[in-house]
Amino acid sequence: MKPEFILATMGDIWDEEKPLILNDPLADPRGAYVSEVIPDSKLVIAQREMLESNPTYRQIIPYVIVTYRGEILSYRRTSKVGEQRLAGKSSVGWGGHVDIAKDAVWNTDGSLCLISTLLGCTNRELSEELGLTSEDYESPRVLGFIAGSGSEVDKVHAGVVLTVELSMEGRVKITAEDELTDLSFETQSDIELGDEYDRMTDNPGELESWSRAIIQSVVI
Template identity: 35%
Template structure:
């Protein structure tokens, strides 16, 4: 289990799960969307180089990558048209550099507190984030489908997204947080037309998975 290395920080600051960039580079190169998720994620999650670090310094240190579950919620209507749950990032406690962007991904950091939960650390953190951010009352199937790394901007340089698809039998999802506004299902056709409003990770995921 990862341990928190000694860094100067306040005791109240959130500590998040990170992996050194050098460890990822020892496996291979990720830029954009990587579909061979197990090649990278399995050794990352088994690595003794995983650690919990204070969030503040990690947000500006690209030598570490923060692991971020990124869950797409997909619903196909009776006509066969695919829709994704979409929302606008508000002004709450999330990543301030993404505010006002539309997103199709639900998720967030794996925190030190997740290490106290039952089951695997990553899975525990992902489930906690989902429960905090949305109310999901539909049955669904689940698949882990890729990784996202986008070094073209300051946010992307410090995050590694782990992309999941939840295929829902009904479009029954509601936002749980003020930071997720205007939540609802939007057709892929509309999302493609309005792609310039989406955050970069959402653009990459849609292009890779639904082209």
């Protein structure tokens, strides 16, 4: 199998005491703040296999919240999902690793254009996971960043949190039905209440950690 090269950062740029960093998407819709939080000198391109269990680095994930008229698109990962450490968990985040071969946008000086690369990855993942084109939603807005350490998955990943507003509800359709299920639009408060119930009853479908942090801390 051909090696997959993905985008990551050095782990030392993230503060574990402040796992969620918020941006003002109205003042900074294109996310210029991204390059301040993730400077070029801290970017790393490496084989995914090498990064999966090495907390010296954090794999970058565009983590996209899909909304429509005040509701958030949620789903649950099945046992067949690629990242087995998240199997059974519910989520409000769409997206995946930044694949250098598919997503990288380069500046004329040979450096990586980070924001364009992240937006390209966002568009690709929404197309692959939900069958959407860029015409189906407004331009992505950067909400902030997330990099916790509460689980083994958290320790090797950092998320750039974005949001997109759909133009039509009926456009979405899960393409990987064997990996993702229970697609639904819910209000933010209903998602939070459902997660509290799942945790109280030890339901394995509780929210994954990033989704919980965002639902509890960010008004979407």
